[in-house]
Amino acid sequence: MTDTPMNEARFQLFLDRIRRSSLPKRLFTHRLFLTGFILFLGVLTMAVLASYLAPHAPNQNNFRYRLGEPNATHWLGTDNFGRDVLSRVIYGSQVSLRIGFMVVIMNAVFGTLIGASAGYFRKLDNPIMRVMDGLMAFPAILLAIALAATLGPSEFNAVLALTVAYTPRTARIVRASVLVVREMDYVQAALASGAGHTRILFRHVLVNSMAPLIVQLTFIFAVAVLAEAVLSFIGVGPPPPTPTWGNIISEGRNYIREAPWISLYPGIAIAITVLGLNLLGDGLRDVLDPRMKVETR
Numbered sequence: 247m248t249d250t251p252m253n254e255a256r257f258q259l260f261l262d263r264i265r266r267s268s269l270p271k272r273l274f275t276h277r278l279f280l281t282g283f284i285l286f287l288g289v290l291t292m293a294v295l296a297s298y299l300a301p302h303a304p305n306q307n308n309f310r311y312r313l314g315e316p317n318a319t320h321w322l323g324t325d326n327f328g329r330d331v332l333s334r335v336i337y338g339s340q341v342s343l344r345i346g347f348m349v350v351i352m353n354a355v356f357g358t359l360i361g362a363s364a365g366y367f368r369k370l371d372n373p374i375m376r377v378m379d380g381l382m383a384f385p386a387i388l389l390a391i392a393l394a395a396t397l398g399p400s401e402f403n404a405v406l407a408l409t410v411a412y413t414p415r416t417a418r419i420v421r422a423s424v425l426v427v428r429e430m431d432y433v434q435a436a437l438a439s440g441a442g443h444t445r446i447l448f449r450h451v452l453v454n455s456m457a458p459l460i461v462q463l464t465f466i467f468a469v470a471v472l473a474e475a476v477l478s479f480i481g482v483g484p485p486p487p488t489p490t491w492g493n494i495i496s497e498g499r500n501y502i503r504e505a506p507w508i509s510l511y512p513g514i515a516i517a518i519t520v521l522g523l524n525l526l527g528d529g530l531r532d533v534l535d536p537r538m539k540v541e542t543r
Contacts, residue, residue, distance in 0.1 A: 272533050279529025285522030289515070293339040300333035304489045313505045323507040325497060334489040335512050341490045342471050342519070345405055349470035350463050352409040353416045358452065358459065360413065361420025366428055366447050375421065378414040386411040387473055394482040401484045404477050408470050419462045423455035430454075457534035461527055468523035475516050491516050 273279050292299060301321070308328035316323040322331040364374040381389065393407035427433065428451055436446050477483035478492025486493050491512040498508025 276529045278525045282522045282525025285518055289519045292336055293343045296336045296340055300336045302330040302333045304334045304337040305487045322511050325508045334494055335515055338489040338491045345474045346467045346470040348405045349408045350467045353413050353466050357413045357416025358420050361417035362424050365421035365424030378417050381414045394477050399482050399485045404483045408473055412466055419458050423458050424451055427451045427454045461531045464523055464527035468520045471519050
């Protein structure tokens with residue numbers, strides 16, 4: 247009788263290995279994931295190779311070509327300082343993606359620690375989640391704006407504000423997964439065998455709670471890119487002349503009639519990035535959630 251839970255755990259691990267071995271094939275035959283991957287890969291490539299792809303320096307002023315229309319020299323036109331819009335959009339992708347990556351990493355770390363602690367240790371559940379509920383009582387973007395305005399405009403402060411605003415949502419998802427996994431037979435068997443809580447939490451519970459977290463982080467990435475643009479647009483994100491998609495749009499709003507291209511192209515870049523990340527998240531959710539039918543054709 248005592249061997250039954252361990253046998254079930256071994257069988258579950260065996261099934262997990264089979265499932266994971268075909269995971270890349272399942273992902274790249276999923277239309278939503280593949281489309282999102284291609285879109286995001288294009289934006290990521292633009293950010294990584296910005297110094298090679300940008301035809302001009304992003305902050306190079308040329309008042310002779312102020313508010314210039316798109317032409318052979320400036321493919322997307324110039325802004326009110328004569329700066330090349332294409333170059334600024336390309337370099338802006340670096341800042342937006344860097345902030346998105348940092349927010350995702352910090353959400354993954356703090357959201358996992360908070361959610362896992364609340365879900366696994368029952369005495370910590372109520373106090374921790376009441377704090378998270380208090381933070382979630384405020385709309386996330388308004389909380390991020392308030393924190394960024396209080397801390398001052400900078401890239402680090404924008405990351406910190408977005409992390410505080412969106413970590414409670416990640417923590418709740420991790421907590422929900424941990425609450426389910428904690429009651430599984432192989433976890434109870436590990437407890438019965440005398441394994442410590444830290445070992446069980448990290449080697450058994452969190453490992454089997456990663457799928458919802460991974461999906462959530464892709465959506466957090468998309469939201470962080472969009473929220474960073476909002477912060478920069480209202481002046482509490484990375485300050486000018488640092489090119490970010492948000493402050494490029496903000497600078498172009500006063501010239502929307504004379505030079506609509508200033509705000510149009512960074513807006514398109516934001517839309518493509520967010521769309522790609524959302525499609526990635528949808529594809530990951532379909533493939534990683536065994537309860538959903540995966541559409542592969």
